[in-house]
Amino acid sequence: MHSFINSILYSYAQIFFSNRRWFGAVILFATFFEPQIGLVALCGVILSNSIAYYLKFDPQKIESGFYGFNGILFGAAVSFFFKMDFTLAVIAVIFIFITFFITTVIEHYFATAFNLPGLSLPFIISFFIFIVFVTNYSFTSHNYSFALFEETKYSAHFLVKAYFQSLSLIVLQPNFLAGALIAIALLFFSRVLFVLSIFSFIVNILFLELLLPQISANILLITGLNSILTSFAVGGSLILPSRKSFFFVLFSVMIIVILTGFFYRLFYFAALPIFVLPFNFFVLLAIYSLKFRKDQTDLTLLYFAPGSPEENLYYHLTNKARFENYKYYFAELPFFGEWFVSQGFDGAFTHKGEWKYAWDFVVVDENLSEFSNEGESLKDYYCYKLTVTAPLDGEVVKVVNDVENNKLGQINIAKNWGNTVIIKHDFDFYSLLSHLEIDSIKVVEGQKVKKGDAIALCGNSGRSPSPHIHFQFQPTDKPGDKTIRYPIANYLEKVENNWQLRGFDFPKEATIIKNLETNKTLKKAFDFQLGEKYKLEITHNSKTEIEEWEVKITNDNIYYIESSTDDKATFFIANKILYFTNYSGNKKSALYYFYLLAIQIPFCSEETIFWKDHYSIAKLPIKFIRYFSEFFLMLNHFISATGKFSIHTKENSSIIVANKIEIKGSSLFSFIKKNFAGHISVDNEGNLTGFDFSQENKKLAYVKFIN
């Protein structure tokens, strides 16, 4: 029952690209300004969803309103255009079935063939069939018109009313008050959509006035509602909101006006109301077209489960900042200890063109010199004959082991790559390690190696004037094939006297880098295993409550911690780092604070390391400022939140992970500055003992783990 009610409310919300139950409830309420229309629409969705449940369609999809919203539109349209009587009702019920089948087919076909949503196309097709069918007989009469306005155009009163009415007509409500209610709901759901609805409506009027100054108000409403829906789709809901998408809305609205004229004329003689056809036609066309671009970095199409446009944008930006270079196989640096990147990507010497994604590594001393003494012999070079390791698990596919070392300063172009090992990794990509020492390669072709296994020694063979390792990822097993840009899963980069943690990154030229060393204690504390349970005591506003957590996993292998307060924090562990990826639920639970504090934790306890991570500001406790800033979100993303982490070991060897979260506004919002801070404590046996979270200097929560 609960999920059936959800399925109805989410169906209503879907019409406006929303995923909020309350929003659906408001729309449902709004459709009852004209009770008959509201009732038939409600019957439409109840029937649609019942059919879906009865025929055993995916219950999750049904609950999300996926199969219901076309039923709402169909029901509303029937009672909007026709006088309801018994016969018509029977026919309408049959047509709900037709609508449902069209919906399922179009949704599925569009999704698999084009990776597009079906929008309200099923409703339009089904409704056209209905009209053609019904108008051939005379058992019913229709009040088939948009004659809603008698007023003179362009008074302020008229404009506001027309705006509201455009909104209300989306759910086929003639009453402008329904539109006012929808506008308010929009404002609360998404500032971006609210701004877009007004902007697109204004552009629509101006453009219509330019083209057809004498046009009737009815056309204005038709173009108006199409413009508004189109602006939602291309300005925020299907394309992430940005300045560029704002411009795109501007042109889209003008195109919609023209398309409306076209469809109006096309269907005029068939006496079919075009209704939301221009919106469907253009949005599907535009979105599909945008998929063919070579560079998709702007006007980004939605690539994940949608929320509000704001949430979508935050999710995208945070995801990009955190995991832009994420790759499933976790490569490490192919050596022990600290090395220096003597040539990085796009290097000055040989890393150019197709070979630009490669690294050269050497060892340097405190004065950045590569050698001791005068550097006159290979032995003087610190890296000479040092161990080279496998960057990833794999199989050795190529070994060249017999190229003589060059004298210092000389190179061997005939055997450019010198002594080389090529390792094949899963998913058919390869790593190449070159310029190795003659006869130092300890592995043979066909041998399986593990990440970190010693495989050879650094030498000076091939095109190598002084000892160094050349390292690259490539698509084939050919020595020195073109390079692939593949990230190192985690490493430390020296910054003055400290080490900055880098996750899924590319070592930069002229930096000193090393692999992460795991610490048993931290690993034990943060390496959450399926089924682990925790009991905590949270003190919050001087109230103490007990909360329980359990580590679970979803069907698609996403780990999450679920709290007894029904909140969820998803996480994954990449090699040696724990990442929290998302949080949903109450922002007062212990799990929420933990999610914020532990958003990224390496299993490494060197006191000199520090790291940073980005937060989605939607996840931080700063609702009011954020809502306000979202009126301007299409201009810029003004507020950013960064966490800075450090590690401290206490006298009794317990470890504290400290985090400072800084929220900062830019330009218009530069007055915004908020700081949160917190600490997670781990005892010397590797048990989580507690954490605290404070804003400025005020403690917001204090949590203790109870065994």
Next chain:
Amino acid sequence: MNTKNKYERPVINKFYSGMMNKFGSQTIASPLKEIEGKRLNDLTDKFGSPLFVLSEKKIRQNQKSAIRIFKTRYPKVQFAWSYKTNYLNAVCKIFHQEGSWAEVVSEFEYEKAKLLGVRGENIIYNGPEKSRESLITAIKDRAKIHIDHFDELYDLIELTDELKLKARVAIRVNMDVGIFPKWDRFGFNFENGEAHQAIRRITAQKNLELIGLHTHIGTYITYAESYKVAASKLMNLANWIYDEYKITIDYIDMGGGFASLNTLKGQYLPAEQTVPSLDQYADAIANGLLEVRYKGEELPTLYLETGRALIDDAAYLISTVIANKRLSDGTRALIIDAGINFLFTSFWYKHKISQATEADAHTENTAIYGPLCMNIDCINEGMNFPAMKKGEKIVMEYVGAYNMTQWLQFIKMRPNIIMIMNDGSIELVRKAETLNYLLEQELLPLKLT
């Protein structure tokens, strides 16, 4: 202006005609007039003679390059400063700042490390004598206790049961690595199964957590490959522990014993030519550890208790010539104001000794004696040395290890120790002893007054 030529004392040298031999021509002494830009005479003027001089820069450099050398060969390395080598606070502190932990072999060293801010967990407690009290402290501090013998193991079993606390222990293992002398008086023997037996006892105790294995094959080892043998043996033992008990140990401690650039008395060739470089020791240890693939969950960390090789060349002893003499056989002798009381290592090393002032290029076989009224007080029985005048300074190099801990307060009070800091300043790090210092500990029974 017409300056008077410097007076040169006449020397008597045997005349060698013909080709130079395979060691080159005759030694020509070159003076060491300053240490890191500080003139030795200025230093002794201010701090007196004799005087130990330490170099902060050199210590840090040594530790840094040792870390670089080992960490580029083995993925997880931790150094622990061997307190007995030199436990001056200033020295220890520098090593700790460079990331080194503390390796101590007595209660007072343990307390000293704690006073210097080393966390219990970062102290390795070694040595054959550990009192029950000190074991209690170590257990409570979560220090790493390296068990030397069964009696100590029994003490630990008793104590942890009484305290209801867990002790984190390792055993010291001695083994045959093909060198002489075999250091089998420390720890449990590998070959005869004693080590395995100790491990069995430990794993049977719920309050003893076996976290590491330790060996220390000897001192001044000039054959690097011995370390490889030792490392492999320990790694095999670690694998045996994993196979038997599914315990993944945290670390393998290879101890110390790397030779420094001091030449031993019995050695024919100078140390520079015979002593392996740190790279060679590191290669041997890393190869030994990595060749035996570890079966446990995480590769154990390599611990090193290197002492001598990190500090010896960071210290100098400046001394003043008291007198010139000729012995009965005609050998020239110098008497200086620092003897074996301060330069304990001269019992086994031929220390490098240089004059601090520009001297005559000609050298003569010279014996160097200390100021003690004891026959054994001989720093060098005969070396080529230029003629020196009373009051002139000479410098002994590579004196950082053991001298500032094994020195004697015998006949003379121990002198000042200074450190030349990274910023060029000079700090007094240990004051010269005074009579009051001596009397402070003495009690004169009333009956005798």
